[in-house]
Amino acid sequence: MRRPLRQIRSSLTLRLALVAGVTVLVFSLLTAWVLEAAFRDNAADAVETRLEAQVLLLMGLVEVVGRNEVRVPEMLPESRLQLPASGLYARILGPDGRTLWRSPSAVGVSLRGWSEDDFFAFSLPVQWELDGGQVGLTFQILEDREAFEEQVEQYRVSLWQGLMTMTISLIVALGLALWFWGLWPLRRVQGDLEALRHGDYGRLEGPYPTEVQALTGSINDLIEFERARLTRQQNALADLAHSLKTPISALRLNLESQNPDPEDMRRQVDRLQAIVQHQLSQAQRLGPAPFQAPEPLNPIIERTCQALGRLASQQGVDLDSYLEPGCALRMEPGAIFELLGNTLDNAIRHATSRVWISTQCTAEAVTLTIDDDGPGIAPGDRARVLERGERADVRSDGEAGQGLGLSIIQALVQDHGGELYIEQAPELHGARIRMVFPAS
Known part of the structure; x- marks a missing residue:
């Protein structure tokens, strides 16, 4: 018993078929009950109407001779009244209740103690006018219920046969309609x-x-979410590899120098750890950290400039900063390190001799600007270089890079509600990367 119930619970088709079948069956049962009751009532009314008409016909044939005597013709209008035990009986009662006349069909039949369960009965008391006054007579006719019950039974059998045939046909039709049409969208x-x-x-x-x-x-939303997460994880691996190049290059330069600086190496290792932690969290989170507290911007810029100082010196580039006090961003330190590292790495590689980094804070926005005196980026290329894998330069060794730096920068800026602008540096005449964030 439990197994069929479990199958019904686990199958939408069986559920719908069961609901449709039970609904049609209950409707058929109620319809049969109503039709049978209506037929019985109408048939009973018809019998009573017929009995009343027969009493009136009998009254038209009767001749009242005296107070206790009536005459009725031998030929009666209803043939059943002349057949013994036909089931239709008539009689005329006198003023004292004695039977003055009974139909030939009632000969040998006791009509005493008749009940409505056995007979249909119609009685009509009348005051018959005679020369000597009025005589009270009662005309009574009875009909056995057996024929009526047989008629009702025949109707019941025909009704149920027809309704059951229709019910089964309708259930099959509904099942086929549910399967081929109703459940077609699910298939x-x-x-x-x-x-x-x-x-x-x-x-x-x-x-x-x-x-x-x-x-x-x-x-579809789940599919898009999973694709976005997969894409972000793939991009995070590429971004991680790209972001690690600069601190690794700085570590290599320090190790290969005649006077390695342990403090500089420690800063580069801290940068590596921050970048790795940031990229891993971004790959898992699909966005910036919620409820991030404002992070002071200037100390991170200073540490980043110190970490990239040896790389800038090797390139023959002066790295200067002009920082307003009190600037802060709602961004993880690892994200700020990655943002600054990629931006400054691009600026140092393309600069001729100078790179400036500056901050500006207002009540509405925090602006981070990096200028260089390199060849800049042509206006026609500024939108294209922000796309992942696109770049507008060729490295000094003649090979094209990955084209990920600016796309990483733009993704970080947009993830934290900011806007990135590529312009021409007004004083150094190279490229200007300007990032505007909402104030904390």
Whole structure:
């Protein structure tokens, strides 16, 4: 018993078929009960009407001779009144209740103690006018219920046979309609999901019914979320590799120098740890950390400039900063290190001799600006170089880089509600990377 119930609970088709079948069956039972009751009532009314008409016909034939004597013709209008034990009986009662006349069908039949369960009966008391006054007579006719019950039973059998045939046909028709038409959208979703699993579709599209659109919309949202997470994790690996190049290069320069600086190496290792931690958290989180407290900007800029000082010196570039006090960003330190490292690395590699980094704080915004005196970025290339994998230069060794630096910068800026602008540095005449964030 438990197994069929478990199958019904786990199958939408069986559930709908069961609901449809029970509904049709209950409707058929109620319809049969109502029709049978209506037929019985109408048939009973018809019998009573017929009995009343027969009493009136009998009254038209009767001749009242005296107070206790009546005459009735031998030929009666209803043949059943002349057949013994026919089931239809008539009699005339006198003023004192004695039987003055009974139909030939009632000969040998006791009509005493008759009840409504056995007979239909119609009685009509009248005051018959005679020369000597009035005589009270009662005309009475009775009909056995047996024929009536047989008629009702025949109707019941025909009714139930017809309704059961119609019920079974309707249940089968509803089941087929549910399977081939009602549940067709779900089978289509199943087929589309299978095609989606094999890579034939990118998402669930189609004229689905309103009730199914909520399901397909949620599935599409889940698909987009998973794709975005996968893309971000893939990008995080590439961004991690790209972001580690600068501190690793600085570590190598320090190790290869004649006077290695342990403090500088420690700063580079701290940068490596911060970058790795930031990229891992970004890959898992799909966005910046919520409820991030404002982080002082100037100390991180100073540490980053110190860490990149040896790399700038090797390139023959002076790295200067002009920082307003009190600037802060709602950004993780690792994200700020990555933002500054990628931006300054690009500026140092493309600068001729100078790179400036400056901050500006107002009540509405925090602006971080990095200028260099390199060749700059042509206006026609400024939108393109922000795309992942695009770049506008070729490295000194003749090979194109990965083109990830500016795209990483833009993603970090936009993730934290800021805007990135590529312009021409007004004083150094190279490239200006200007990042504007909402004030903390």
